[in-house]
Amino acid sequence: MYEQKFHTEDILAKSFLVTGGAGFIGSNIVEYLLKYGAGKVRVLDNLSEGLRENVELFIANPNYEFVEGSITDYATCLKNCEGIDYVLHQAALGSVPRSIKNPVATNEANVTGFLNMLTAAKDSGVKRFVYASSSSVYGDSAELPKREENIGKPLSPYAVSKLVDEFYADIFARTYKTEVIGLRYFNIFGPRQKPDGPYAAAIPLFMDALLKNKSPFINGDGEQTRDFTFVENAVQANICALFTTTEGATGRVYNVAVAERISINLLFNTLKKLTGSAVNATYREEREGDVRNSLADISKAQKYLGYQPTVKVEKGLEITFNWFKTRKPQKV
Numbered sequence: 001m002y003e004q005k006f007h008t009e010d011i012l013a014k015s016f017l018v019t020g021g022a023g024f025i026g027s028n029i030v031e032y033l034l035k036y037g038a039g040k041v042r043v044l045d046n047l048s049e050g051l052r053e054n055v056e057l058f059i060a061n062p063n064y065e066f067v068e069g070s071i072t073d074y075a076t077c078l079k080n081c082e083g084i085d086y087v088l089h090q091a092a093l094g095s096v097p098r099s100i101k102n103p104v105a106t107n108e109a110n111v112t113g114f115l116n117m118l119t120a121a122k123d124s125g126v127k128r129f130v131y132a133s134s135s136s137v138y139g140d141s142a143e144l145p146k147r148e149e150n151i152g153k154p155l156s157p158y159a160v161s162k163l164v165d166e167f168y169a170d171i172f173a174r175t176y177k178t179e180v181i182g183l184r185y186f187n188i189f190g191p192r193q194k195p196d197g198p199y200a201a202a203i204p205l206f207m208d209a210l211l212k213n214k215s216p217f218i219n220g221d222g223e224q225t226r227d228f229t230f231v232e233n234a235v236q237a238n239i240c241a242l243f244t245t246t247e248g249a250t251g252r253v254y255n256v257a258v259a260e261r262i263s264i265n266l267l268f269n270t271l272k273k274l275t276g277s278a279v280n281a282t283y284r285e286e287r288e289g290d291v292r293n294s295l296a297d298i299s300k301a302q303k304y305l306g307y308q309p310t311v312k313v314e315k316g317l318e319i320t321f322n323w324f325k326t327r328k329p330q331k332v
């Protein structure tokens with residue numbers, strides 16, 4: 001992966017802090033940065049969800065540093081922003097159902113942790129702070145495609161936490177002139193996304209089940225749609241956001257997606273073909289807090305960040321499935 005370079009800047013003498021870098025998207029950002037010779041890549045992760053194997057992959061690289069610690073502790077955030085040029089803030093507790101079950105834990109990591117990191121980055125003179133938001137902020141808005149300026153009412157504590165992050169980022173941009181960019185990810189999938197645990201996402205769950213010849217659950221009738229986005233596109237958006245010089249690009253949020261939607265049923269059938277499995281899904285009730293349809297308008301990210309998704313869903317599923325079959329970590 002990452003044969004295509006998304007930046008033209010010299011990153012050899014630059015330092016990056018990736019929070020949540022032992023997780024799925026964070027470890028993919030780390031892989032890209034190290035592949036292109038970033039001067040320093042520090043990861044701050046408490047390993048609550050992240051995996052040690054995603055640290056071991058990179059630990060032999062002298063430009064890589066792993067710190068086990070929590071963003072809920074301000075002193076930890078401040079210490080780890082020292083000597084850092086750019087922050088890529090990915091650490092959070094994902095999952096809508098988890099947030100419904102335990103809103104306090106979600107708030108602590110996603111809101112308190114976020115504010116700690118943003119403040120620490122400001123106080124340390126970090127050049128730019130790029131952070132993970134979520135398409136869940138569109139909540140009950142029925143508008144399709146989703147445009148950044150039109151959001152509805154959040155449908156879960158998770159969505160509230162990401163919306164609060166966006167409000168804080170906006171205030172920091174206006175009050176302290178912090179260079180901050182938010183990325184509203186739409187259902188990201190790819191290598192290193194976990195298939196296990198109670199809050200796993202649909203694609204790794206389906207792949208895992210099909211490989212084991214088990215019937216996975218589909219929530220609702222399966223006709224709900226999503227703008228599934230391969231992780232390489234999300235990494236590209238982060239890299240573009242770090243270095244964009246377009247006037248007015250900072251202090252905003254952007255949709256990160258492919259701008260194509262498929263239903264869960266179609267996704268499942270595509271995976272069945274890919275895996276050669278004859279297993280059928282088991283349908284169960286709709287999930288609380290889920291949105292019905294999701295599709296992004298990505299024109300703002302294209303205009304301000306120069307983002308152009310390069311990997312479509314089918315190709316992304318193929319790459320992900322090949323990784324899943326072996327699940328062998330690759331050294332960078």
Ligand SMILES: NC(=O)c1ccc[n+]([C@@H]2O[C@H](COP(=O)([O-])OP(=O)(O)OC[C@H]3O[C@@H](n4cnc5c(N)ncnc54)[C@H](O)[C@@H]3O)[C@@H](O)[C@H]2O)c1
Binds near residue numbers: 019048070095188
């Ligand atoms: N995967 C998606 O489809 C998706 C969609 C929208 C938004 N997001 C957001 O993108 C970011 C990355 O998501 P992901 O899918 O890679 O999830 P992930 O769970 O794989 O990664 C998140 C990482 O953050 C770490 N973390 C959690 N709480 C922490 C804390 N208090 N201190 C330090 N580290 C902590 C976890 O250990 C984990 O490694 C998150 O902010 C998530 O909300 C993801």
